[in-house]
Amino acid sequence: NAGVMQNPRHLVRRRGQEARLRCSPMKGHSHVYWYRQLPEEGLKFMVYLQKENIIDESGMPKERFSAEFPKEGPSILRIQQVVRGDSAAYFCASSFSGQGANNEQFFGPGTRLTVL
Amino acid sequence: QQQVKQSPQSLIVQKGGISIINCAYENTAFDYFPWYQQFPGKGPALLIAIRPDVSEKKEGRFTISFNKSAKQFSLHIMDSQPGDSATYFCAASFYTNAGKSTFGDGTTLTVKP
Numbered sequence: 001n002a003g004v005m006q007n008p009r010h011l012v013r014r015r016g017q018e019a020r021l022r023c024s025p026m027k028g029h030s031h032v033y034w035y036r037q038l039p040e041e042g043l044k045f046m047v048y049l050q051k052e053n054i055i056d057e058s059g060m061p062k063e064r065f066s067a068e069f070p071k072e073g074p075s076i077l078r079i080q081q082v083v084r085g086d087s088a089a090y091f092c093a094s095s096f097s098g099q100g101a102n103n104e105q106f107f108g109p110g111t112r113l114t115v116l
Numbered sequence: 117q118q119q120v121k122q123s124p125q126s127l128i129v130q131k132g133g134i135s136i137i138n139c140a141y142e143n144t145a146f147d148y149f150p151w152y153q154q155f156p157g158k159g160p161a162l163l164i165a166i167r168p169d170v171s172e173k174k175e176g177r178f179t180i181s182f183n184k185s186a187k188q189f190s191l192h193i194m195d196s197q198p199g200d201s202a203t204y205f206c207a208a209s210f211y212t213n214a215g216k217s218t219f220g221d222g223t224t225l226t227v228k229p
Contacts, residue, residue, distance in 0.1 A: 004159075033216060033217075035219075041221055041222070042122070042205055042219040042220055042221040042222045043160065043205065043217075043219045044219070045216035045217065045218065045219075048215055048216055055215070056215055056216060058216075059216065091159050091160070093159075103148070103209075103211065104150075104162060104165075105162075105217060106162070107152075107159035107160045107161065108159050109157075109158055109159045110158075110159050
């Protein structure tokens, strides 16, 4: 019974390149959340998706960042033209539903992005 | 605007002692308050959670105390062990309405043997 899977675990990019982070939710989970964690800080919400829909992207920077959760396959967080300030750990979480006890979010191990 | 404030930033406790971490929230619409434990290089893992209809919840050595009027809640770790050394995050969200969790900035706990 695999948990939330994220890949790659570590990603190094040069300024101006694109970064693609993947998240496979737990089996049966249809809700996905992306969070960013800077060193010595807490997790900051970025985006909440259900299959094929973005529900809340209030924490997502307006430029260069996008997210999707297609009908088939993993959720993707895409960062275009990365800058050094994008260096952080990006965590994905999933939940069975969005309400009640089934709203519990299970976190993946994270992708640590380093921008050179 | 930081909606969940957590303190202290770091905490050192002797083995067998009690670790206490505090959080305060602003949005009275929050109705679900989980605590997460995170080890270096790992993702956060849910430790224990509480809803505002109770003032205390205990699971093993971990207890959440909740004060709705003061908009504060705290995590108590009894008989702290070196294996409890980790970063602890409080969070707040909505039990009946899906969406994001708002996290505190974390407390790094070190339990000395």
